[in-house]
Amino acid sequence: MRLDIAGTRELLPLRDNYLLLTHRRPDGDTLGCAAALAMGLRAIGKSAYLLENDEVTERYSSLVTGLYAPTDFCPDAVIAVDIASTDLLPDNARAYAENVWLCVDHHPSNTGYAENLCLYAERAACGEVIYELLIALSGGIDAAIADALYIAVSTDTGCFSFDNTNANTFSVAARLVEAGARMGEINRALFRSKTRGRIAVEGMIYSEMEYLHGGRAVIVALTNAMIDEVGATEDDLDNISAIPLSIEGVDVGVTIRETSATNECKVSVRSSPSVSANAICGRFGGGGHAQAAGFSITATVAEVRERIIALLDEILGGNEVAQK
Amino acid sequence: MRLDIAGTRELLPLRDNYLLLTHRRPDGDTLGCAAALAMGLRAIGKSAYLLENDEVTERYSSLVTGLYAPTDFCPDAVIAVDIASTDLLPDNARAYAENVWLCVDHHPSNTGYAENLCLYAERAACGEVIYELLIALSGGIDAAIADALYIAVSTDTGCFSFDNTNANTFSVAARLVEAGARMGEINRALFRSKTRGRIAVEGMIYSEMEYLHGGRAVIVALTNAMIDEVGATEDDLDNISAIPLSIEGVDVGVTIRETSATNECKVSVRSSPSVSANAICGRFGGGGHAQAAGFSITATVAEVRERIIALLDEILGGNEVAQK
Numbered sequence: 001m002r003l004d005i006a007g008t009r010e011l012l013p014l015r016d017n018y019l020l021l022t023h024r025r026p027d028g029d030t031l032g033c034a035a036a037l038a039m040g041l042r043a044i045g046k047s048a049y050l051l052e053n054d055e056v057t058e059r060y061s062s063l064v065t066g067l068y069a070p071t072d073f074c075p076d077a078v079i080a081v082d083i084a085s086t087d088l089l090p091d092n093a094r095a096y097a098e099n100v101w102l103c104v105d106h107h108p109s110n111t112g113y114a115e116n117l118c119l120y121a122e123r124a125a126c127g128e129v130i131y132e133l134l135i136a137l138s139g140g141i142d143a144a145i146a147d148a149l150y151i152a153v154s155t156d157t158g159c160f161s162f163d164n165t166n167a168n169t170f171s172v173a174a175r176l177v178e179a180g181a182r183m184g185e186i187n188r189a190l191f192r193s194k195t196r197g198r199i200a201v202e203g204m205i206y207s208e209m210e211y212l213h214g215g216r217a218v219i220v221a222l223t224n225a226m227i228d229e230v231g232a233t234e235d236d237l238d239n240i241s242a243i244p245l246s247i248e249g250v251d252v253g254v255t256i257r258e259t260s261a262t263n264e265c266k267v268s269v270r271s272s273p274s275v276s277a278n279a280i281c282g283r284f285g286g287g288g289h290a291q292a293a294g295f296s297i298t299a300t301v302a303e304v305r306e307r308i309i310a311l312l313d314e315i316l317g318g319n320e321v322a323q324k
Numbered sequence: 325m326r327l328d329i330a331g332t333r334e335l336l337p338l339r340d341n342y343l344l345l346t347h348r349r350p351d352g353d354t355l356g357c358a359a360a361l362a363m364g365l366r367a368i369g370k371s372a373y374l375l376e377n378d379e380v381t382e383r384y385s386s387l388v389t390g391l392y393a394p395t396d397f398c399p400d401a402v403i404a405v406d407i408a409s410t411d412l413l414p415d416n417a418r419a420y421a422e423n424v425w426l427c428v429d430h431h432p433s434n435t436g437y438a439e440n441l442c443l444y445a446e447r448a449a450c451g452e453v454i455y456e457l458l459i460a461l462s463g464g465i466d467a468a469i470a471d472a473l474y475i476a477v478s479t480d481t482g483c484f485s486f487d488n489t490n491a492n493t494f495s496v497a498a499r500l501v502e503a504g505a506r507m508g509e510i511n512r513a514l515f516r517s518k519t520r521g522r523i524a525v526e527g528m529i530y531s532e533m534e535y536l537h538g539g540r541a542v543i544v545a546l547t548n549a550m551i552d553e554v555g556a557t558e559d560d561l562d563n564i565s566a567i568p569l570s571i572e573g574v575d576v577g578v579t580i581r582e583t584s585a586t587n588e589c590k591v592s593v594r595s596s597p598s599v600s601a602n603a604i605c606g607r608f609g610g611g612g613h614a615q616a617a618g619f620s621i622t623a624t625v626a627e628v629r630e631r632i633i634a635l636l637d638e639i640l641g642g643n644e645v646a647q648k
Binding site for chain 1 (some may be wrong): 487494495519522524526527528
């Protein structure tokens with residue numbers, strides 16, 4: 001049954017022992033929503049826990065502290081938050097797939113698997129829906145709930161910079177700050193801080209990247225020696241293949257990285273819609289999505305770079321001289 | 325005279341030909357405020373223009389399009405927006421320093437130079453004050469004004485990520501989006517893409533920054549030769565002083581930049597709440613906000629660096645050896 005906020009609010013007093021589910025590769029929205037809802041349900045005298053999600057990263061680990069269900073917990077109702085389909089349930093949640101009593105979500109693609117569905121597809125973050133639900137339930141929220149919902153809303157909108165951000169997002173953020181969300185601290189941790197190692201990696205990449213075809217293409221070539229020189233960890237190197245596409249005018253970014261094996265490289269290609277990353281990688285036996293693909297190859301970084309340059313000349317036309 | 329929004333609103337119908345002043349090295353806040361106020365005054369039938377500011381960069385040039393005063397414009401009132409002191413007036417605005425009829429501002433350090441002062445120091449951006457003023461004046465704003473104020477508010481808060489962001493900032497942002505601010509487009513242009521020049525500047529800074537006191541302090545020292553080498557424009561250098569504080573563990577970041585004058589530097593200091601940027605700059609005759617301040621000094625970059633290191637040793641304790 002489809003329910004609005006008011007209808008969903010009426011459900012919550014009906015059961016006593018709630019188990020809350022989060023999705024695979026959990027992000028700030030699913031975890032922040034589950035944490036906030038658990039605390040809100042406890043505030044009205046319910047027993048409420050999150051089902052353990054073993055993919056929670058360090059970044060969000062504080063959200064689930066003290067909220068995981070003990071092994072002997074016997075729920076009388078299961079709630080899924082920010083989960084569009086049962087395919088997105090972690091393995092340990094599969095057993096509940098057919099018995100989700102309530103799903104609160106913002107994904108238009110929600111498959112309607114739950115007995116009751118509270119879906120607001122126009123919301124940027126599921127956290128906005130949970131906020132309204134908790135206000136309807138209790139009239140207010142405490143600072144810990146505000147923190148959890150601020151993390152949900154801010155992470156799903158790239159700290160209010162993504163296109164999904166809207167007037168409601170800002171209004172909810174205002175109320176969360178009024179309720180005591182420690183936004184300064186949260187923003188610094190999630191959006192405004194980089195490790196010294198990451199700074200060193202970006203410094204190296206920014207200084208060494210090679211622009212071709214008048215800046216339409218960028219090649220970043222990283223050897224193990226370069227990575228060792230700046231002392232970067234795997235965390236510091238996270239998502240570096242996204243860097244070239246953040247530069248104005250770049251349509252295709254190729255990141256070549258030497259693996260630990262001799263003479264082997266992993267290559268990531270990112271592109272704007274005018275170029276097919278998938279087609280480029282297909283030429284080397286790899287693939288992926290249209291705008292994000294990759295491949296592995298037995299060759300040195302220098303050899304791969306040469307072959308990529310030749311392919312880019314073929315695809316983008318001309319034989320421009322590479323310029324740093 | 326100190327005036328609140330209601331009192332300031334009463335002033336605006338009193339004159340007919342307004343000249344609006346912006347500050348040196350104009351940012352999104354001063355320009356967005358001036359543009360919005362000019363459009364708002366025109367909407368109630370006034371003649372209103374911005375005094376040309378020849379330091380406006382490409383990044384913000386669209387804000388002033390069509391709003392500069394013709395050379396024969398004869399104002400009967402001068403309004404300064406986001407200008408804490410007459411020292412911050414561009415050279416061509418100096419003649420008006422003693423005759424500013426109204427100043428709308430959010431800097432606690434405002435010197436009270438204007439005949440009438442509308443100062444809300446708790447606002448993150450002056451754009452929030454101008455928003456309230458225009459609502460008081462006309463009851464609403466159009467999409468072009470919303471764009472200008474969105475630029476003002478978003479740029480002064482680092483797209484809602486800086487510590488100055490508060491509930492009022494978010495509430496105003498919600499209203500601006502409702503009024504038609506083209507947030508997606510503005511965010512992409514201002515926050516989500518970097519120029520090749522900016523990438524080169526960041527590469528240089530990331531590679532050259534100096535960590536002191538176990539990483540609690542960072543010094544970035546930029547000579548004109550370094551800037552020339554990467555071919556950076558003023559836009560590329562925008563807000564570089566915020567970079568050091570984005571590194572984990574850094575409590576104070578000092579950016580020293582050579583000016584075009586021989587032997588002169590501008591220094592920006594940013595700090596976490598555990599250190600007073602204002603106090604540091606006060607020691608050199610400068611000042612600003614507690615966590616963001618600056619000063620100018622007659623000395624070489626190397627000399628300033630030495631003096632800053634000595635002061636940091638005094639403030640942070642110890643005499644650690646600088647490490648790159």
